[in-house]
Amino acid sequence: MILKLTQAIDLNALRKGLLAAALLALAGCTIAKPRTDDPWEKFNRKVYHFNVKVDNAVIRPTAVVYRKITTPNMRRVISNFFANIRMPITIANDALQGEIKDALKSTGRFVINTTVGFLGFFDPASKLHLPQQESDFAVTLAKWGVNEGPYLVLPFLGSTSARDVWRMPVDGRLFDPMGYYSRTHDYELGREYWPSMLFLVTLRARGIDAENIVNGAYDPYIFYRDAYRQRRLYLIYDGEPPFEAIQQLQGVQLDDIDALLEEQQDYEKAQRDAEKKDPH
Template sequence: MQFPSRWKPLKVLALVTFSLVMAGCTIAKPRTDDPWERWNRKAYAFNDAADRAVIRPVAVGYRKITTPNMRRVLSNFFSNLRMPITMVNNLLQGRPKDFTRSTGRFLVNTTLGLVGFFDPASQMGLKLQEQDFGTTLAKWGVPDGPYLVLPLLGSTTARDVFRFPVDRLADPLSWYASHRDLRLQAQYMPTWLFLITLRSRGIEAEGLLEGVYDPYVFYRDAYRQQRVYRIYDGNPPVEVIELLQGVGEDFDPEELLEEQRSINAAPQKTSDGS
């Protein structure tokens, strides 16, 4: 059904009004349980195997044929290219000032920054502050739901998973791929390059996993903390941080220390299983 053109301003007004109302909702407390852990660990193992076999070697090769400056310039380009996602979600969250700021950053970097390869906007005080539909749902008061690991896509939650299909609607990379049909699926090459740049940045942080008792738990907790900081614009309440850290009224530091000592004292299996 086609709406008359004179109704379009009313549709826009209704969308903005709805966003303002929803933006007034209270952000739900993050969950710390993991009811889907059995599935999540299998998906994590699959992703880890795929990363070791294909994804990481490609990212390592990318780092070998590029310089740090080249990687920085490409990273700037993709960050700017995906800025419409943040702009749209700022509107949906009923935040006109942040929408104006993100739009200004996009325009400055697209023009003065030569289509985003350079980042003069940050020097002008327009710092990068990314938003997505997952953070929009959170600010609308939607609980995050159980933690979820998806094959190839990685960490998310029952709420944040909706950002994948919804944010595609505002993603220029998706626009480009969906309107072309090139040989050998070449229309997806910009998306693949973007993903390679993301994985390449992660190589520098791999040292954080050294000595980690359970990498799955490390990634799960890191994802939850990263999402909380994004939802609260980098300044989450103290009680939320304490909740994620397992600190509450019944928190006993001596019990936690004793538990850590028992883990360290437990005999470690060698590579031959002994």
């Protein structure tokens, strides 16, 4: 439904509207404090468990095969390519946020890696002190002063929020070259979507290395939720969130922290006891 609505909007008018909104909003807005509540938790947990089942049945096995048939260097080169081809998303949103210096740096990185770096497979720009930066339309909305809204888990897509969900149709429709490619081509077997699918597989393959951390968490749902919120906070503040925002995100109730630590310790003890009873 969201994609159909965005397709019905005149792109030139939308771009002009975004630029106008950016100029007005940047005049005096402040970034809203991060939320720590989860009013849609009941729904989110159901979708989270559905996504875990889909991941275990299809996505993770595909990522495992991808890792088996590729070397670390091959995966690095492919990841470089996707990071480069998605750079227009960051460039456009930096401009909408009024971060012209960052937009120019990202543009320089994109040009260098696309040419000297052979379509982005290699990363000479980093050696020229143009490190990779990341931004999206959700970060733009945050810097315009739009509240985060409730945390949300979507089928197949995973963690997002009522604000962050808009980066998918807006960035995908306006700024993502892979989105443009899939819309303007029509091949047999849906081959126009293969680049996007390979990109998702590369992301999942990278996550395999962190699975032990997630599996050791008392409540993986909470782990993913808090990790997502923390990552978004660092993106919004360009990697340097103020202490007040970090404190707000983590919470300051010592009783709650102690309770969570106790639950984690009980969970780890139960896991050790189970392993002793059944070492296989």
